[in-house]
Amino acid sequence: MINWLNQVISVSLFNLRTIPERMGSSLTAAVGIAGVVAVLVGVLSIAEGFREAMTVSGPDDVAIVLRSGADSEMTSGLSREEVRLILDAPGVARTDEGPLASAELFVMVNLPTRSTGTDANVPFRGVGQSAFGVRGDIDIVEGRNFEPGRNEVIVGVGAAGTYAGMDVGNTVRFGQTDWKVVGIFSGGSGSAESEVWTDSAVLQPAFNRSDSFQSVYAKLASPSSFTEFKDALTTNPQLKVKTLPHGEYLFEQSSLLTQFIQSIGYFIAALMALGALFGALNTMYNAVSSRTREIATLRALGFGSGPIVLSILFESLVLAVVGGAVGAAAAYFAFDGFKAATINWQTFSQIAFSFAVTPRLLQTAIVWAAVIGLLGGFFPAIRAARLPIAEGLRES
Amino acid sequence: MSESNGVLVRVENVEKNFQRGSEKVHVLSGLNLEVPDGTFLALMGPSGSGKSTLLNLIGGLDRPTTGSVEVGGDRIDKLSGRQLAAWRARHIGFIFQFYNLLPVLTAERNVELPLLLTHLSKSERRKHVETALDVVGLSHRTRHYPRQLSGGEQQRVGIARAIVTDPTLLLCDEPTGDLDRKSGDDILELLQALNRDHGKTIVMVTHDPHASARASHTVYLDKGQLSLEPPE
Ligand SMILES: Nc1ncnc2c1ncn2[C@@H]1O[C@H](COP(=O)(O)OP(=O)(O)O)[C@@H](O)[C@H]1O
Ligand SMILES: [Mg+2]
Numbered sequence: 001m002i003n004w005l006n007q008v009i010s011v012s013l014f015n016l017r018t019i020p021e022r023m024g025s026s027l028t029a030a031v032g033i034a035g036v037v038a039v040l041v042g043v044l045s046i047a048e049g050f051r052e053a054m055t056v057s058g059p060d061d062v063a064i065v066l067r068s069g070a071d072s073e074m075t076s077g078l079s080r081e082e083v084r085l086i087l088d089a090p091g092v093a094r095t096d097e098g099p100l101a102s103a104e105l106f107v108m109v110n111l112p113t114r115s116t117g118t119d120a121n122v123p124f125r126g127v128g129q130s131a132f133g134v135r136g137d138i139d140i141v142e143g144r145n146f147e148p149g150r151n152e153v154i155v156g157v158g159a160a161g162t163y164a165g166m167d168v169g170n171t172v173r174f175g176q177t178d179w180k181v182v183g184i185f186s187g188g189s190g191s192a193e194s195e196v197w198t199d200s201a202v203l204q205p206a207f208n209r210s211d212s213f214q215s216v217y218a219k220l221a222s223p224s225s226f227t228e229f230k231d232a233l234t235t236n237p238q239l240k241v242k243t244l245p246h247g248e249y250l251f252e253q254s255s256l257l258t259q260f261i262q263s264i265g266y267f268i269a270a271l272m273a274l275g276a277l278f279g280a281l282n283t284m285y286n287a288v289s290s291r292t293r294e295i296a297t298l299r300a301l302g303f304g305s306g307p308i309v310l311s312i313l314f315e316s317l318v319l320a321v322v323g324g325a326v327g328a329a330a331a332y333f334a335f336d337g338f339k340a341a342t343i344n345w346q347t348f349s350q351i352a353f354s355f356a357v358t359p360r361l362l363q364t365a366i367v368w369a370a371v372i373g374l375l376g377g378f379f380p381a382i383r384a385a386r387l388p389i390a391e392g393l394r395e396s
Numbered sequence: 397m398s399e400s401n402g403v404l405v406r407v408e409n410v411e412k413n414f415q416r417g418s419e420k421v422h423v424l425s426g427l428n429l430e431v432p433d434g435t436f437l438a439l440m441g442p443s444g445s446g447k448s449t450l451l452n453l454i455g456g457l458d459r460p461t462t463g464s465v466e467v468g469g470d471r472i473d474k475l476s477g478r479q480l481a482a483w484r485a486r487h488i489g490f491i492f493q494f495y496n497l498l499p500v501l502t503a504e505r506n507v508e509l510p511l512l513l514t515h516l517s518k519s520e521r522r523k524h525v526e527t528a529l530d531v532v533g534l535s536h537r538t539r540h541y542p543r544q545l546s547g548g549e550q551q552r553v554g555i556a557r558a559i560v561t562d563p564t565l566l567l568c569d570e571p572t573g574d575l576d577r578k579s580g581d582d583i584l585e586l587l588q589a590l591n592r593d594h595g596k597t598i599v600m601v602t603h604d605p606h607a608s609a610r611a612s613h614t615v616y617l618d619k620g621q622l623s624l625e626p627p628e
Contacts, residue, residue, distance in 0.1 A: 003515065294496070297496040299481065300490050302513045304478065305481075389452075394448075
């Protein structure tokens with residue numbers, strides 16, 4: 001056993017020492033694998049960053065109410081009468097001015113991006129007076145809040161940075177109406193910072209939504225009031241709604257898109273991996289055939305074919321993991337924290353987020369590299385072991 | 397190695413065919429050979445007559461199509477691939493026409509290779525390597541890489557590698573085929589010394605009469621059969 005291990009180690013060491021003689025093809029293989037890993041990490045870091053952006057600080061004492069059967073605000077609809085019943089339900093936090101709950105609706109408006117000038121869909125949300133009390137974490141970072149009843153909007157910091165003309169003091173035209181930008185806000189969790197807000201009572205007539213809403217955001221008396229609130233709504237025969245904790249809703253909203261981005265990432269990476277695999281195979285076939293006589297000589301001296309196979313796999317693995325590590329490092333420095341915006345497939349709106357290259361991602365990347373390396377070394381190694389020694393010795 | 401009646405190598409009724417595409421190539425046909433212990437045998441014959449093929453059968457690098465190959469009492473044609481590898485490591489020293497040294501290893505590391513298959517400790521291995529390099533007269537070149545050595549010196553390293561495990565049988569395939577006359581003569585002298593002073597049995601393939609003249613016996617291979625007379 002020791003003897004066998006000795007063989008594996010010493011043959012592996014000879015192999016590694018011959019890499020400089022085959023620098024060109026070894027580099028090609030390593031670079032190919034580095035590319036695969038960089039792309040894989042890059043694309044998956046989008047999904048990770050997106051998930052982080054969507055689930056960060058989902059408040060646990062806020063519930064969202066949608067029409068039952070709707071899987072997002074986009075496809076939901078609530079009448080004024082339904083909204084009144086929801087606001088009156090037990091479990092909702094109350095102040096002197098009434099329940100801390102905001103009935104909301106939104107429409108999609110087009111805005112040109114600052115960077116390319118191409119139009120993107122931006123959610124334009126009408127909120128109730130209590131929207132700020134419900135969310136609790138909203139700061140006006142520039143200008144002031146909109147005044148109820150007037151054609152004024154405030155813009156999330158993400159949207160303000162992404163779209164042209166979203167500056168305090170500017171006037172923009174949404175629908176048939178001119179709106180004045182009076183403030184920039186941050187916070188609000190989920191995709192709020194990528195939205196434009198106004199008074200729901202102003203938005204409804206401007207977009208012919210008369211009396212309808214899409215969602216109610218309700219602050220709960222306490223996190224434990226959720227069940228009471230939910231049960232009251234589900235048992236009310238006049239209501240056909242579903243109730244979710246806000247955090248859970250955000251997670252659901254993000255997971256579809258996250259999965260989508262992930263599958264694109266895996267798809268692209270798989271295609272590239274196929275290319276890199278052929279690169280690795282080619283390198284290792286070269287490595288083996290350029291050493292046919294050396295390998296035959298070692299076997300003639302009594303080295304086993306097992307150690308020779310393992311040593312070739314090992315060489316391929318080393319090349320792949322080095323390439324993979326370089327690719328992962330490149331992706332980390334290029335992408336981690338990189339600010340971007342993407343389309344939320346649920347609402348077709350844009351969401352600002354940062355790429356996140358997490359340790360888990362780097363681990364995935366290295367595993368991919370290792371698999372490519374092992375597959376790339378496997379067939380050449382088998383060929384080397386199968387070739388009759390006498391034939392290998394005839395090779396010049 | 398247990399010898400039967402002083403005969404180290406016994407090849408009986410060996411036939412060896414190769415399949416080349418759809419064509420069958422008959423290389424050895426009913427060949428018999430006995431090599432007594434302590435012999436320095438030269439194996440001659442025209443190119444393509446099957447000299448290397450016969451040497452490979454004796455060295456356990458290949459198996460006969462039919463017939464038996466016995467070395468030191470072991471029926472090596474019956475051994476599995478794994479058993480053969482271990483058998484070669486213990487009993488055979490190979491010397492090649494083109495030396496077949498690993499270019500990435502120094503002379504001493506090349507010589508050490510077969511010892512990696514034994515249970516010798518590092519210091520024991522070093523001692524064996526030193527002795528082998530001393531026997532071939534290369535004690536001053538131990539740290540050189542093959543490309544820094546002349547052909548003759550490389551072949552000496554090859555011979556040191558072949559003898560370092562102290563095998564009973566040395567198999568040489570045209571050991572002087574790539575060398576000039578002077579270096580070739582030195583190598584032949586070394587082989588003679590190994591045979592005479594160290595008791596090594598040697599089978600040497602060559603087509604050079606100068607080389608075969610150094611051997612104690614010469615046999616000729618032609619048309620798949622051995623004879624004691626050169627083919628006309
Ligand atoms: N692995 C093989 N496959 C097919 N033919 C072979 C193989 N090895 C040797 N031969 C053929 O067998 C014959 C003898 O080869 P070889 O033993 O190398 O001759 P020599 O060493 O006497 O020059 C040649 O015709 C050669 O082409
Ligand atoms: Mg030959």
